[in-house]
Amino acid sequence: MNNNNSSNHSLGASGNHELTLAVRDYECDLQGVVNNSVYMNYLEHARHEYLKSRGVDFAEVTASGIHLVVVKAELEYRASLTSGDDFSVRTRVEQEGRLKFVFLQEILRDQDQSLMLIARITTTALNERGRPFYPEKLVEKFI
Amino acid sequence: MNNNNSSNHSLGASGNHELTLAVRDYECDLQGVVNNSVYMNYLEHARHEYLKSRGVDFAEVTASGIHLVVVKAELEYRASLTSGDDFSVRTRVEQEGRLKFVFLQEILRDQDQSLMLIARITTTALNERGRPFYPEKLVEKFI
Amino acid sequence: MNNNNSSNHSLGASGNHELTLAVRDYECDLQGVVNNSVYMNYLEHARHEYLKSRGVDFAEVTASGIHLVVVKAELEYRASLTSGDDFSVRTRVEQEGRLKFVFLQEILRDQDQSLMLIARITTTALNERGRPFYPEKLVEKFI
Amino acid sequence: MNNNNSSNHSLGASGNHELTLAVRDYECDLQGVVNNSVYMNYLEHARHEYLKSRGVDFAEVTASGIHLVVVKAELEYRASLTSGDDFSVRTRVEQEGRLKFVFLQEILRDQDQSLMLIARITTTALNERGRPFYPEKLVEKFI
Numbered sequence: 001m002n003n004n005n006s007s008n009h010s011l012g013a014s015g016n017h018e019l020t021l022a023v024r025d026y027e028c029d030l031q032g033v034v035n036n037s038v039y040m041n042y043l044e045h046a047r048h049e050y051l052k053s054r055g056v057d058f059a060e061v062t063a064s065g066i067h068l069v070v071v072k073a074e075l076e077y078r079a080s081l082t083s084g085d086d087f088s089v090r091t092r093v094e095q096e097g098r099l100k101f102v103f104l105q106e107i108l109r110d111q112d113q114s115l116m117l118i119a120r121i122t123t124t125a126l127n128e129r130g131r132p133f134y135p136e137k138l139v140e141k142f143i
Numbered sequence: 144m145n146n147n148n149s150s151n152h153s154l155g156a157s158g159n160h161e162l163t164l165a166v167r168d169y170e171c172d173l174q175g176v177v178n179n180s181v182y183m184n185y186l187e188h189a190r191h192e193y194l195k196s197r198g199v200d201f202a203e204v205t206a207s208g209i210h211l212v213v214v215k216a217e218l219e220y221r222a223s224l225t226s227g228d229d230f231s232v233r234t235r236v237e238q239e240g241r242l243k244f245v246f247l248q249e250i251l252r253d254q255d256q257s258l259m260l261i262a263r264i265t266t267t268a269l270n271e272r273g274r275p276f277y278p279e280k281l282v283e284k285f286i
Numbered sequence: 287m288n289n290n291n292s293s294n295h296s297l298g299a300s301g302n303h304e305l306t307l308a309v310r311d312y313e314c315d316l317q318g319v320v321n322n323s324v325y326m327n328y329l330e331h332a333r334h335e336y337l338k339s340r341g342v343d344f345a346e347v348t349a350s351g352i353h354l355v356v357v358k359a360e361l362e363y364r365a366s367l368t369s370g371d372d373f374s375v376r377t378r379v380e381q382e383g384r385l386k387f388v389f390l391q392e393i394l395r396d397q398d399q400s401l402m403l404i405a406r407i408t409t410t411a412l413n414e415r416g417r418p419f420y421p422e423k424l425v426e427k428f429i
Numbered sequence: 430m431n432n433n434n435s436s437n438h439s440l441g442a443s444g445n446h447e448l449t450l451a452v453r454d455y456e457c458d459l460q461g462v463v464n465n466s467v468y469m470n471y472l473e474h475a476r477h478e479y480l481k482s483r484g485v486d487f488a489e490v491t492a493s494g495i496h497l498v499v500v501k502a503e504l505e506y507r508a509s510l511t512s513g514d515d516f517s518v519r520t521r522v523e524q525e526g527r528l529k530f531v532f533l534q535e536i537l538r539d540q541d542q543s544l545m546l547i548a549r550i551t552t553t554a555l556n557e558r559g560r561p562f563y564p565e566k567l568v569e570k571f572i
Contacts, residue, residue, distance in 0.1 A: 024474040025487055026178050030171045030226060031348055032488075036356050037169060037326030044322065045453040058454055059461075059512035062317055070322050073361045080355075083173060083488035167331040168344055174491055175345075179499045180469030187466065188310040201311055202318075202369035205460050212509075213465050218502045226345035312464050316457045316512060323455060369459060 016090040017050040020110070023085045033080035040073070043105050043119050046089035050103075054142045065128040066135055071100070072122040079109075079116050086110040095143055099124050099132045159233040160193040163253070166228045176223035183216070186248050186262050189232035193246075197285045208271045209278055214243070215265040222252075222259050229253040238286055242267050242275045302376040303336040306396070309371045319366035326359070329391050329405050332375035336389075340428045351414045352421055357386070358408040365395075365402050372396040381429055385410050385418045445519040446479040449539070452514045462509035469502070472534050472548050475518035479532075483571045494557045495564055500529070501551040508538075508545050515539040524572055528553050528561045 021042060029035040048058045061068060081087055090106045100122055107117040125135045164185060172178040191201045204211060224230055233249045243265055250260040268278045307328060315321040334344045347354060367373055376392045386408055393403040411421045450471060458464040477487045490497060510516055519535045529551055536546040554564045 024470065025173055025477050026180060026470050026473050028173045028488075030168055030175060030345055031353055031355075032173060035169050036330065036359065037323050040323030040326055041453065041455050044455050048454050057513065059316055059457075067317055069317075069366075070363050072363065073322065073359070075359045077355070077357050077359070084486065167327065168334050169327050169330050171345075173488055174496055174498075179473065179502065180466050183466030183469055184310065184312050187312050187464075191311050200370065202314075202459055210460055212460075213506050215506065216465065216502070216504045220499050220501065223498075227343065311459055312466060314459045316454055316461060318459055321455050 016092045017046070017053055019046045019049050019089045019091070021045075021087060021089065023081050023083060023087070025083050028083055031080075033082045034085075036077065039075065039077075039107065039117055039119075042087075042089055042107065043075075043103075043121060046091050046105060047103050047121065047123075050091045050093070051142055056138055056141050061138065066138070067126040067130075068123055069126055070121055070123050072120075074120040076118045077116075078118070079114060081107070081109065081116055087116065093143055095139075096122065099134060101125075101139070101143070159235045160189070160196055162189045162192050162232045162234070164188075164230060164232065166224050166226060166230070168226050171226055174223075176225045179220065182218065182220075182250065182260055182262075185230075185232055185250065186218075186246075186264060189234050189248060190246050190264065190266075193234045193236070194285055199281055199284050204281065209281070210269040210273075211266055212269055213264055213266050215263075217263040219261045220259075221261070222257060224250070224252065224259055230259065236286055238282075239265065242277060244268075244282070244286070302378045303332070303339055305332045305335050305375045305377070307331075307373060307375065309367050309369060309373070311369050314369055317366075319368045322363065325361060325363075325393065325403055325405075328373075328375055328393065329361075329389075329407060332377050332391060333389050333407065336377045336379070337428055342424055342427050347424065352424070353412040353416075354409055355412055356407055356409050358406075360406040362404045363402075364404070365400060367393070367395065367402055373402065379429055381425075382408065385420060387411075387425070387429070445521045446475070446482055448475045448478050448518045448520070450474075450516060450518065452510050452512060452516070454512050457512055460509075462511045465506065468504065468506075468536065468546055468548075471516075471518055471536065472504075472532075472550060475520050475534060476532050476550065479520045479522070480571055485567055485570050490567065495567070496555040496559075497552055498555055499550055499552050501549075503549040505547045506545075507547070508543060510536070510538065510545055516545065522572055524568075525551065528563060530554075530568070530572070 023034055027034050027038045051058055087110055088108050092104050094102045094104065096102050103121040103123065105119040105121060106115060108114065109116055124132045127133045166177055170177050170181045194201055230253055231251050235247050237245045237247065239245050246264040246266065248262040248264060249258060251257065252259055267275045270276045309320055313320050313324045337344055344354065373396055374394050378390050380388045380390065382388050389407040389409065391405040391407060392401060394400065395402055410418045413419045452463055456463050456467045480487055516539055517537050521533050523531045523533065525531050532550040532552065534548040534550060535544060537543065538545055553561045556562045
């Protein structure tokens with residue numbers, strides 16, 4: 001088995017969750033770089049892997065009737081990933097007020113550790129009637 | 144309202160269902176053309192619109208516990224759609240044996256009516272236990 | 287021809303560009319609603335259609351060596367689009383400082399005109415060496 | 430570093446190239462499983478990794494004016510991958526006639542080694558004028 005390290009994760013020195021991925025060519029667009037929308041995919045996948053590392057399975061939570069939803073996404077694009085790049089997504093979470101959970105995420109290119117994107121993703125939990133609520137048992141795990 | 148005809152559908156002379164769409168730039172890849180996987184999206188969307196035109200709503204059917212699934216996909220790529228192209232997806236359905244429904248689909252570029260792709264998508268219906276069955280009430284509508 | 291209005295565009299009373307689209311089932315995820323990343327696709331497509339309506343072809347601009355890039359994306363998710371929904375994307379542009387062009391975009395669900403998403407997408411133009419510059423001839427067209 | 434084996438690759442006993450990946454939740458659709466079109470993404474990525482393992486970089490080949498294109502795709506869907514699944518894509522290549530290169534690919538779910546999909550992807554090389562040709566130096570590397 002030739003381990004190419006292209007999708008490992010770890011906890012960095014800072015306590016951040018870290019997921020290492022590789023650009024796939026179909027993610028690149030006409031401009032020859034990863035399309036802007038694809039970073040949202042990377043960030044979502046990293047959040048779900050963060051939750052999984054804390055014992056929270058997103059698909060199970062959804063099936064149980066709790067909807068974890070994004071209410072705001074703020075992304076700063078610093079530079080573009082392209083074909084052949086490996087990169088890391090760093091994720092940590094902070095609570096904001098009683099009902100919001102903010103994922104602070106960064107994407108770094110592996111070859112030179114340069115910062116490609118900074119994101120601040122604000123989420124909340126909705127119950128089966130679509131109302132925000134405080135999912136205490138979940139929150140204990142992931143904050 | 145400036146009607147640009149970019150997503151209309153109709154029944155052609157042949158009795159085929161026809162859906163007209165436009166290439167979106169994010170669908171194009173490094174090679175500057177629509178990525179091969181995106182044609183699967185176009186074809187799926189056209190099949191669901193075909194079903195809807197016959198009174199079958201895919202999301203409702205799924206929610207009711209019936210899974211309409213693809214068991215085989217055969218695609219011949221003749222030429223590549225690219226940024227700025229409008230195109231039509233033509234769809235008709237044939238029953239194969241007792242349990243299979245074959246969608247015969249073609250994609251034509253609007254500007255010159257040239258054939259870009261031919262597809263033969265074989266589907267079946269699975270019940271809640273994952274077994275193929277004959278969804279009689281549905282079939283009456285869409286065949 | 288059965289015009290289903292699912293991809294028309296127009297200039298609204300406000301002078302906004304407006305593009306009408308329909309949710310495609312493959313855009314929906316495990317939660318049964320349009321995945322968060324897909325709104326970035328809708329917004330990009332609407333920006334490119336806005337530019338096209340002003341005589342600016344994104345693919346041609348890219349091929350000419352000018353890269354129009356997103357430097358910041360701010361999205362507020364108000365409610366979720368789902369299977370069967372038709373919706374409109376409204377787009378207008380403001381200049382910010384000398385080198386930034388901000389696209390103010392909104393997504394409204396057609397059936398009840400409710401606001402699903404508000405976005406503020408900050409863009410700039412890069413020359414062939416990747417440096418921000420002022421593409422005067424382009425800007426005259428789209429601002 | 431907590432190696433979760435989710436994107437390694439190797440040469441199996443059979444001489445096949447093997448790429449191990451994990452399902453990402455955004456790849457799942459309304460039916461709760463990986464959308465049919467996403468397998469095309471997996472297969473493309475595995476083909477490009479296969480080529481890279483033989484010293485052929487797809488983006489560089491494209492930039493050099495050679496277009497490696499899919500002319501036919503035949504996929505048999507046996508069972509559905511879903512959220513949480515790890516899987517392997519096995520790839521080998523055969524020449525067909527003088528100008529076609531057929532990628533024989535399989536996707537296996539890691540947990541039970543069950544076969545999820547079998548694919549036969551026929552490709553050819555186009556020169557800058559869009560004509561099929563025999564890219565001798567490339568072929569020596571990847572066949």
